Amino acid sequence: MVAEGALAAGCRFFAGYPITPASEIYEVMMRDLVAQGGLALSAPDEISSLCYCVGASLRGLKAMTATSGPGWALMAETVQYALMTETPVVIALVQRLGPSTGGATQGAQGDIFLAEFATSGGYTIPVFAPSNAAECYELAQQAFNWSERLRSPVVLLSDKEVGMTTEVVEEAALARLSPVERTSVAAEARLAAYDIERPEEVPAFAPVGGGVKVTVTGSAHDRRGRLRKVSPEVVEMLLHLQRKIEAHATEMALVRTDLDPDASCLLLSYGITARAAREAAGLLRKEGFPISFLQIQTLFPVPTEALHSASAGIHTVFVAEENLGGQYRTVLAPWLADKRVVGINKIGSMISPGDIVRAIVGARV
Amino acid sequence: MGTATYLASDAKLPYCRGCGHALVVRQLSHALERLALPPGSVALTTDIGCVGLADSLFPYLHTVHTTHGRSTAMATGMALADAVLPAPGLKPIVMIGDGGAMIGLLHLVHAAQLNVDVTVLVHNNFLFGMTGGQHSAFTPLNWITATTPQGNWIPPLDLLALLRTAHAGFLARQFATDSYLDAVIADAIAFPGFSLVEILEICTGYGTRNKATGNALRGVASRQGYSIGRMEAEQERPTFGALYRHEMESRPPKKPAPGIPKLTAKGKLASPLHIVIAGTAGERVQSSAALLCRVALSVGLYSTQKNDNPVTQGSGFSLSEICLSPQPIGYTGMESVDVGIVVSQDGWDELRANGTLAKFTPKTLLLLDAELEISSLTGRLLRQPFRREATPKRAALAAVAFWLGLEPVVPGAAWDAVVASLPVERREDVSTALRVGKDLATHGS
Numbered sequence: 159m160v161a162e163g164a165l166a167a168g169c170r171f172f173a174g175y176p177i178t179p180a181s182e183i184y185e186v187m188m189r190d191l192v193a194q195g196g197l198a199l200s201a202p203d204e205i206s207s208l209c210y211c212v213g214a215s216l217r218g219l220k221a222m223t224a225t226s227g228p229g230w231a232l233m234a235e236t237v238q239y240a241l242m243t244e245t246p247v248v249i250a251l252v253q254r255l256g257p258s259t260g261g262a263t264q265g266a267q268g269d270i271f272l273a274e275f276a277t278s279g280g281y282t283i284p285v286f287a288p289s290n291a292a293e294c295y296e297l298a299q300q301a302f303n304w305s306e307r308l309r310s311p312v313v314l315l316s317d318k319e320v321g322m323t324t325e326v327v328e329e330a331a332l333a334r335l336s337p338v339e340r341t342s343v344a345a346e347a348r349l350a351a352y353d354i355e356r357p358e359e360v361p362a363f364a365p366v367g368g369g370v371k372v373t374v375t376g377s378a379h380d381r382r383g384r385l386r387k388v389s390p391e392v393v394e395m396l397l398h399l400q401r402k403i404e405a406h407a408t409e410m411a412l413v414r415t416d417l418d419p420d421a422s423c424l425l426l427s428y429g430i431t432a433r434a435a436r437e438a439a440g441l442l443r444k445e446g447f448p449i450s451f452l453q454i455q456t457l458f459p460v461p462t463e464a465l466h467s468a469s470a471g472i473h474t475v476f477v478a479e480e481n482l483g484g485q486y487r488t489v490l491a492p493w494l495a496d497k498r499v500v501g502i503n504k505i506g507s508m509i510s511p512g513d514i515v516r517a518i519v520g521a522r523v
Numbered sequence: 524m525g526t527a528t529y530l531a532s533d534a535k536l537p538y539c540r541g542c543g544h545a546l547v548v549r550q551l552s553h554a555l556e557r558l559a560l561p562p563g564s565v566a567l568t569t570d571i572g573c574v575g576l577a578d579s580l581f582p583y584l585h586t587v588h589t590t591h592g593r594s595t596a597m598a599t600g601m602a603l604a605d606a607v608l609p610a611p612g613l614k615p616i617v618m619i620g621d622g623g624a625m626i627g628l629l630h631l632v633h634a635a636q637l638n639v640d641v642t643v644l645v646h647n648n649f650l651f652g653m654t655g656g657q658h659s660a661f662t663p664l665n666w667i668t669a670t671t672p673q674g675n676w677i678p679p680l681d682l683l684a685l686l687r688t689a690h691a692g693f694l695a696r697q698f699a700t701d702s703y704l705d706a707v708i709a710d711a712i713a714f715p716g717f718s719l720v721e722i723l724e725i726c727t728g729y730g731t732r733n734k735a736t737g738n739a740l741r742g743v744a745s746r747q748g749y750s751i752g753r754m755e756a757e758q759e760r761p762t763f764g765a766l767y768r769h770e771m772e773s774r775p776p777k778k779p780a781p782g783i784p785k786l787t788a789k790g791k792l793a794s795p796l797h798i799v800i801a802g803t804a805g806e807r808v809q810s811s812a813a814l815l816c817r818v819a820l821s822v823g824l825y826s827t828q829k830n831d832n833p834v835t836q837g838s839g840f841s842l843s844e845i846c847l848s849p850q851p852i853g854y855t856g857m858e859s860v861d862v863g864i865v866v867s868q869d870g871w872d873e874l875r876a877n878g879t880l881a882k883f884t885p886k887t888l889l890l891l892d893a894e895l896e897i898s899s900l901t902g903r904l905l906r907q908p909f910r911r912e913a914t915p916k917r918a919a920l921a922a923v924a925f926w927l928g929l930e931p932v933v934p935g936a937a938w939d940a941v942v943a944s945l946p947v948e949r950r951e952d953v954s955t956a957l958r959v960g961k962d963l964a965t966h967g968s
């Protein structure tokens with residue numbers, strides 16, 4: 159469904175390398191993209207996969223690759239390049255158990271830090287986390303639309319259990335978004351520059367090979383894209399990379415809420431674990447335990463407004479995720495400083511509704 | 524964005540006095556003049572190193588300055604995308620050093636294999652100049668560099684020989700001082716597929732300590748057995764763009780996936796049911812499970828299916844976990860198993876190893892093949908000779924049919940409709956398995 163969502167969003171270029179549990183996306187794109195007037199290609203490694211996508215995007219095509227943790231590790235260099243050069247590209251990262259090659263067929267939610275903090279300097283890479291096949295379809299479109307609109311790499315972060323489970327999807331209920339196209343530089347322009355009046359603006363795009371001269375560099379650069387040593391103008395351009403994301407944070411925030419006005423506890427989760435958490439909230443309510451539930455789909459930028467409203471009047475926040483130490487819980491901590499925050503964590507297999515219920519009951523709130 | 528000159532007329536070349544890079548930059552400009560390429564059709568893609576400074580010298584070309592070694596891959600991406608566009612015509616030219624060729628070697632190999640329209644100029648000065656004269660994969664034997672103070676003892680790569688094995692169509696090796704270098708570069712750019720010119724130079728900052736200036740450079744090349752000039756190519760082969768267009772035109776239209784019949788009959792299920800089917804790889808365990816899910820879907824049930832098998836795919840166990848439910852399914856795991864179907868020893872052993880046996884309860888219905896050797900277990904046990912009666916490849920489906928004979932969660936009509944929707948060549952096999960299972964349920968073995 160990630161592949162189907164990408165096709166619906168207008169993806170025209172895909173380069174991939176086999177890796178469980180992301181190979182299905184690769185195979186579907188190889189099968190279907192040519193028929194859509196695009197190109198899907200086997201790359202010789204994951205570094206090449208993403209470089210090909212970035213090159214294709216610079217030429218003007220919407221591009222995507224799909225990988226898992228070990229492949230993502232190899233892509234870190236080119237993700238930063240895409241961020242620095244403001245090149246739209248979508249990376250579907252289907253998590254599996256780590257570290258290293260870990261467990262190819264075991265799910266995990268252990269790549270939150272790796273996905274978000276892959277860049278030097280702490281820039282925000284938008285990350286969307288689907289929890290089922292229908293959300294894969296919807297969020298793949300969101301990932302493309304935001305990538306194009308912001309001229310930024312965007313990560314679609316699922317996991318083995320979302321990516322390799324066959325499930326029934328109600329076709330009529332699938333979200334179909336209008337594809338967003340990157341804003342183009344006016345045809346009469348002489349050169350494409352990062353010509354923005356305010357730092358949060360997204361500069362218009364011109365393809366390499368079109369009639370408008372393009373200058374691209376992964377090094378620190380001025381408004382014309384020319385490599386420069388650090389100057390006030392260069393710093394302004396760097397700040398812009400972050401400001402353009404932050405300025406759209408509210409608009410990008412996607413959550414699913416199921417709040418209970420009587421609750422003093424909030425159960426928060428994302429991705430595959432959100433499914434167990436939603437069931438757990440239902441079980442607790444049946445037992446007369448009021449609890450609010452929040453599923454976060456836009457992991458980054460952190461949907462702070464949704465977090466604030468869901469946690470208003472809440473005493474304890476439970477964050478359920480399939481990793482050690484609570485990676486996303488750590489990220490959320492500054493916004494939950496006045497709450498008791500309890501992690502529900504596990505590795506090696508999915509967190510079950512029973513695990514969550516036991517943890518919440520055991521926490522004696 | 525037209526202009527008469529490609530290299531800015533007032534360009535101050537940022538290279539050390541005597542550096543070959545300056546010669547190549549001028550010769551590249553001459554080559555572009557020879558070809559009279561519109562500047563907007565050229566993407567000058569530069570790598571890390573002194574060679575990477577070249578992009579700022581060509582104010583009218585598109586320039587893409589990349590990360591180390593990746594210039595070839597980024598240019599390949601541009602060329603690949605160009606082949607898809609209605610009016611292709613982009614000429615990516617990569618300027619890379621020997622260091623970039625080393626770290627990005629696989630990109631060169633793959634670009635040659637693909638035969639994309641990319642031209643690579645490898646500025647081989649035998650070492651890393653910008654970072655202080657360190658050894659590269661191209662450093663000649665016995666050369667003194669910052670990192671081989673006693674002399675290099677690792678034999679250098681012959682890039683052209685290597686790329687020839689990757690079926691590169693245009694390969695040449697020249698000296699930066701060759702007066703006709705522009706003609707060679709022009710031929711390389713004009714070549715419709717992948718082309719590479721390795722240009723031998725001396726780094727005046729760090730290479731000169733090896734006394735390889737002037738004619739001595741020819742000696743360095745000859746001692747390494749490097750041929751100079753254009754290498755004879757194998758038979759001409761189609762470019763990536765030509766192959767892509769052929770693929771577009773000749774690919775048969777996509778076959779629609781077999782539809783799932785929608786029946787008015789409904790599945791009889793009040794609450795979710797967790798089923799595990801385990802057997803041996805290659806014995807259609809997972810496809811039988813998928814068929815069950817299709818049948819369930821046809822009668823309005825929701826399902827999830829998760830498969831597992833060893834990484835080798837074709838040996839050892841194979842299993843599927845299925846959840847059937849009257850409502851949309853949240854958690855896709857199983858906290859307990861309702862029905863366990865095990866048709867081979869491999870499957871049984873895996874259920875024990877992966878902890879599934881611990882999820883069996885006294886209510887679990889267990890359908891096991893009669894041949895299995897089992898010790899203690901929890902659940903309601905029924906043993907049947909599925910393998911013997913149905914054949915090992917049909918055992919899983921026969922066992923599913925046996926179970927549904929006892930507990931008709933889905934109506935029999937649903938199976939008939941789903942079997943009818945299958946490709947002709949699968950129908951008989953599936954029908955046979957279903958019949959055996961049903962017979963066993965009705966009459967026993």
